[in-house]
Amino acid sequence: MSNHQKRLSVPNSWPVERKTATFTVKAGAGPHGEAGVPLLVLLRDVLGYVNSKKEARYALNQGAVLVNGDAVSDERRPIGMFDIVAFPERDEYYRVFPDEGGRLALTPIDGDAADSRLGKIVRKTQVPGGDFQLTLHDGTNVRIADADAYATKDSLVVDNEDKAIVAHFVYEEGALVTAVDGQHAGRIGEITEIVVTQGSGANTIHVEGDDGVFETVEDYVVVIDENFTGGDAQGTSEQSSGDSREEGNE
8 A cells, every 4th residue: 555645636625735746645544534634734734833744743742732632743643523733832722624615624712622622423332331332423432321312413522531521412403513525515504404315315404504505415514503613714725835845855
């Protein structure tokens, strides 16, 4: 398997320019699957805090970068939707949030908000002992005693340190959601109708936002609350000149 990643074939969610160079860094193993963006891309191409892989490794070895509350030493660590990226020495904190078009962007947040992160429930299973386990979109597992209170497609706010549930947002009509995939990715609004499709087809929802009404597949949305809508996202418009570097020259 190749250790290189061509820019033209990166997922649409990656905030990189595709025609400025041939290669970019390849994501390592970790959460978020293939959609995860290597941490180096955020540090170099989005924030401009480093100019090369060598500089990124130095900063990470100093414990200067936290992801979901933990110091990260691997510049290829995948970063994905709703992760918290923190720079304590700079007193800077960001939430990874989809912008219009589905690209992942960094939304500045307060330090207090960096202690927990949002996760969409994708699976609920019973584990030995009788308790239930919730699996979130990023692979995080949360043990619960009351299984009836939670359902797939709901969202949780989970404490980064002990994985305690801080908040619970129910997937239902009237819920505030953001689209994270599809042609409406990045749009935010309230669910006005959930249309159940008979058979194997995906359910669809109607969402009303400030910019009008749109329809999308329910798997493409995540329930949020108003605390997740503020701030100015830093997307591709703020990419540094490091975006034009070849992977081999890092």
